[in-house]
Amino acid sequence: MTKKIMLILAFSFILISLLGALFWVVDVFLTENLEYKDQVEKHLVSIVENKVQRINSLFDKYEKDVDFLSKSFRVKQVFQEEIIHSKNASQLDVKEKTRIISREIDNYIKANFEMTLEDLKNNEEFKSIAIRKIGIAGYTVLMDLDTLISVLHINPDFIGVDYNSFEEISPEAVEILRTSQRTRKDHEGFYDWLDPDGVMRDKYAYLSVIPTKTSDGRQLLLITTTYLEDYKVANLSDDAESYLKSFKEEKDYFNLLLISEEGHIIHMVDEREGLGTNINENQDVTFFEYYNDFKENNKISFYGPFIGRYGERYLKILTMAPIYDDFNDLLGTVALISSMEKINDISTEATGLGETGDSYIVDDKGRLITPTIRGNLDLIIQTVDTENSEECLEDLEEAEELGVSAEELELLEKEEGDLRDFYDYKGDLVHGTDFPISQAGWCLLSEIQDKEIIDAPREEKFIPELLMVIFLTILTIILSSTFIFYFNNKYEPKLKSSSELKNNLKGGFFGRLKLRYVLLISLIFVLSYFFIVNSFFQGGEQTAFYDPSDLIIVFSLIILLHYAFKLNKYAARAFIVPGIIILIVGRLFEIVLEKYIFTVGFVSSFYWIPISVLGYIGLILLLFGFREVIE
Amino acid sequence: MAVIADLIFSLLGILTSIILIFSTTYLMVNKRRTLFLMPFFLMGILLCFRSSFSFYGIFSQKIWLITELSWAILFFWLILNLRSKNE
DSSP states (O other): OHHHHHHHHHHHHHHHHHHHHHHHHIIIIIIHHHHHHHHHHHHHHHHHHHHHHHHHHHHHHHHHHHHHHHHOHHHHHHTTSOEEEOHHHHHHHHHHHHHHHHHHHHHHHHHTTTOOHHHHHTOHHHHHHHOOEETTTEEEEEEETTTOBEEEESSGGGTTOBGGGGTTTOHHHHHHHHHHHHHTSOEEEEEEEEOTTSOEEEEEEEEEEOSSOOTTOOOEEEEEEEEGGGOEEEOOOHHHHHHHHHHHHHTTOSEEEEEETTSBEEEESSOOTTTTOBGGGOSOHHHHHHHHHHHHHOSOEEEEEEOOSTTOSSOEEEEEEEEEOTTSOEEEEEEEEEESHHHHHHHTOOTTSTTTOEEEEEOTTSBBOSOOSSOOOOTTTOBOOSHHHHHHHHHHHHHHHHTSOHHHHHHHTOOSOOOEEEEOTTSOEEEEEEEEETTTTEEEEEEEEGGGTTTGGGGGGHHHHHHHHHHHHHHHHHHHHHHHHHHHHHHSOOOOSHHHHHHSOOSHHHHHSOHHHHHHHHHHHHHHHHHHHHHHHHOGGGOOOSOHHHHHHHHHHHHHHHHHHTOSOHHHHHHHHHHHHHHHHHHHHHHHHHHHHHHTOOOOGGGHHHHHHHHHHHHHHHHHHHHHHHO | OHHHHHHHHHHHHHHHHHHHHHHHHHHHHHHOOHHHHHHHHHHHHHHHHHHHHHHTTOOOHHHHHHHHHHHHHHHHHHHHHHHHHHO
């Protein structure tokens, strides 16, 4: 009677569970398809908005800092300091420029190894590389290292001149040349030079030996020379220097510049080439454009990104603000240079973008300025011409015309279905969205491939679905146990004495099944279980055999169970059968946990402990059972 | 907390492997059934390896595949032993 009640309860429970499972299947697989696009849109849009918000916060920080500096009394005081000529500034600037030009000359000679010295002298392209104006009055000279006769000079009258003849006019200059000639190495030095106007001026020169010789065996020497008076810096007190340095370091900026009203970079916290030079005379076209644009607007402005020094890892952003004195007269400009590293990190965050999602920023010309998550494209060179980028750039233009921020326009015009389908820069069909960053005139673009969208909405239903899988696992166990024991009892005659045990048909229903049916049942069970769990975690379309070993173990345990039921000795069966069942249960839960870790991420070992304990108990019971078999 | 969990997990595994190896050896000697009980002995050793790997954080896919397949082989060995008993 009790057994009947238990069976009725078990079957009722199974029936209710099956109905529940049916509702779940309908909910997950059917209703999901109707609203998935909304889900994906919300998901992508929220990711993009979050990223833009964080990037805007960075720009707000830059604006706040540059504004603070522009109003700082200590900074204003710097512009009252004495302006001096700086040897250090001239060295920094000239060395860096010489390094670049020297490498360009060397590369040209290597690429044109058949050209003689005479050929190079007459080559216009080579001349444009070798002869450059440096700053206001500086220039480069190309010389034959062995003879010290000039090969190329900015002043044609000085071509073919033997510099040894200048020994009386400027012995220091000639000594510098001869040192380089003697050692065949780079050299530098300060010297006095008598200009054609009869004035003796302080000059600095850096000499660089070009490593590659011409085809006729001539070794060249590049000399870059400038006037010290071209490099004007503020003579700061230690206190002021330390104040600016602390500000730059604490606020984590790449560099801090102070620019005089005339355009001289009078102070750089991190001294590099360009210090002391006049931006208006500088060869750096990018900086010159930014500065000119800034002078027209004369308000806090962002520029960039731009390449700092060749070989630097990150692009740079420039934030500039004008500095006025108490009478509202312009004193100069303060500029903060920040690295794009933080913006890159925000833009390339892949969380929530699955396996095919991408996120990147383009500037107002559509050029890629942050790395992409999936591709490997050049920055500032590569333009992204997709419907997504065009839409965003048009929004920026429209916002500018209307006089609102692009973010405000975006929110005003937000329609249902802001997601668009288009082909990305790789040619794949994607669903994407965009958001403008009006402070910099950039666009953050994000997209995800069509095939991955099916799994994106699952995130919201994760916990209920996880519970459903665990429930289904328990249900399967109850189902199969009920099946085994019900039919076992139905076909197993009631035992009155132990002597009847020997005459009885052994094994019960499951034990009496032919081996081929046991194999079939095990295979069906194992494969079904695998697909249920995999479909839950990775989606039905991405099912793959990542870890067949667990399933082989469950398969072998079910066959072992079959043979365990066939054992004559009850004592052995009493240990082995429960032991195997516990092992199977432990493995099934282990598979679920492993899939969870594979999909979502590592979990604490606390979750493994109960599952492992199940396995250990099963093994020990198995051992005791086998001991009984031996007895 | 994670360290404590890892320690408990590894210690439980080592404890079980000690019980398995000790009990199996005792039975092998007493009952003189070495080959019959050998799978349990090897399971004890495998458990030891598993605990060590997890303790040192060695989660290489290849290592786990080999250890898990070893478990399957041992269970198949048990099947053969039980089958011989049934016959």
